[in-house]
Amino acid sequence: MLLYMSNSARETTSTPLHSVSVAGAVVREDGRLLAIRRADNGTWELPGGVLELTESPEEGVIREVLEETGVQVEVDELTGVYKNTTRGIVALVFRCKPAGGTEQTSAESTAVEWLTPEEITERMTEVYAIRLLDALDQAGPHVRSHDGRHLVGRSA
Numbered sequence: 001m002l003l004y005m006s007n008s009a010r011e012t013t014s015t016p017l018h019s020v021s022v023a024g025a026v027v028r029e030d031g032r033l034l035a036i037r038r039a040d041n042g043t044w045e046l047p048g049g050v051l052e053l054t055e056s057p058e059e060g061v062i063r064e065v066l067e068e069t070g071v072q073v074e075v076d077e078l079t080g081v082y083k084n085t086t087r088g089i090v091a092l093v094f095r096c097k098p099a100g101g102t103e104q105t106s107a108e109s110t111a112v113e114w115l116t117p118e119e120i121t122e123r124m125t126e127v128y129a130i131r132l133l134d135a136l137d138q139a140g141p142h143v144r145s146h147d148g149r150h151l152v153g154r155s156a
Contacts, residue, residue: 016088017088018088018089018090019050019087019088019089019090020050020051020089020090020091020092021048021049021050021051021089021090021091021092022048022049022051022057022060022061022064022091022092022093022094023045023046023047023048023049023061023064023091023092023093023094023131024046024047024048024061024062024064024065024073024075024093024094024096025046025079025093025094025095025096025131025132025134025135026046026047026065026069026071026073026096026097026098027095027096027097027135027136028097028098028114031116031117031136032114032115032116033046033114033115033116033117033120033132033135033136034046034047034065034069034071034098034103034112034113034114034115035047035112035113035114035115035120035123035124035132036068036069036105036108036109036111036112036113037109037110037111037113038108038109038110039105039106039107039108039109039110040108042110043124043125043128044115044120044123044124044128045124045128046093046128046131046132047064047065047068047069047109048061048064048065048068048091048093049064049067049068049108051092057078057092057094058075058094061073061075061094061096062075065096066101067106067108068106068108068109068112069101069103069104069106069109069112070101070102070103070104070106070112071098071100071101071102071103071112072098072099072100072101073096073097073098073099074096074097074099075094075095075096076094076095076096076097077094077095077141078092078093078094078140078141079093079094079095079131079134079135079137079140079141079142080092080093080131080134080135080140080141080142080143080144081093081141081142081143081144082127082130082131082143082144082145082146083144083145083146084127084145084146084147084148085145085146085147085152086147086148087148091131093131093134093135095135117132117133117136120132120133121133125149126146126149126150126151127146127148127149127150127151130142130144130151
């Protein structure tokens with residue numbers, strides 16, 4: 001994580017640090033959505049990760065989805081911005097469509113599956129399920145905050 005502060009800021013206060021991540025809500029023609037079971041903690045989530053300094057958000061989504069699932073995607077549009085108020089992570093979620101590749105696990109995923117909205121609600125925690133469900137809603141983009149487990153504030 002990088003820290004940007006002016007000399008005067010260093011002397012008095014520190015600038016809040018935030019990390020930016022990107023994720024792909026990959027929607028198949030039959031309405032199923034791509035999900036992974038994470039290798040590090042066993043939770044079900046949509047594929048994504050930290051945006052690198054040299055890439056655009058769309059490039060980051062394409063890279064992360066391919067790395068974690070083996071699926072190549074075309075990025076459609078931004079469907080939501082989600083802030084973890086506890087960890088200072090801002091996640092940008094983009095609706096995508098599959099464009100090739102073959103589903104496969106990686107060092108970051110122990111399962112890759114196409115889930116129905118009902119299965120997403122059953123398998124995922126609220127803060128991850130809502131990202132995929134929001135991607136199905138044409139009224140976005142949605143802006144939501146959460147504490148890492150539950151939605152908080154007016155967006156809840």
